Amino acid sequence: MKYLFQDCYSLESIDLSNFNTSQVMHMNGLFSGCEGLESINISSFDMKKVDEINYMFSKIKLEYLDISYLDKID
Numbered sequence: 001m002k003y004l005f006q007d008c009y010s011l012e013s014i015d016l017s018n019f020n021t022s023q024v025m026h027m028n029g030l031f032s033g034c035e036g037l038e039s040i041n042i043s044s045f046d047m048k049k050v051d052e053i054n055y056m057f058s059k060i061k062l063e064y065l066d067i068s069y070l071d072k073i074d
Contacts, residue, residue: 002026002052007033015041022046029055037062 001024005011011034027050031037037060057065 001030003029003032005031005034008037009033009035012036013039017041017044019044020046021050023049025049026052027056028052029058031056031060032058034060040065042067 001021005014006029008031014037021044024046030053031040032055040062043066
């Protein structure tokens with residue numbers, strides 16, 4: 001999922017609750033540069049196999065993002 005939504009400037013909201021991320025290892029830059037992003041739901045993300053999240057949320061304007069429910073990355 002590296003850079004999947006990178007630079008989606010006009011993207012304001014996205015619901016990824018149906019994404020199956022159980023086999024994903026890299027989320028680097030996933031939302032990087034999505035400057036219009038105001039709302040995101042990643043509550044269903046399974047982060048157990050993820051080992052790279054560098055710049056996942058860089059250059060975005062979210063005022064609040066609750067990630068307390070995500071599993072720890074080992």
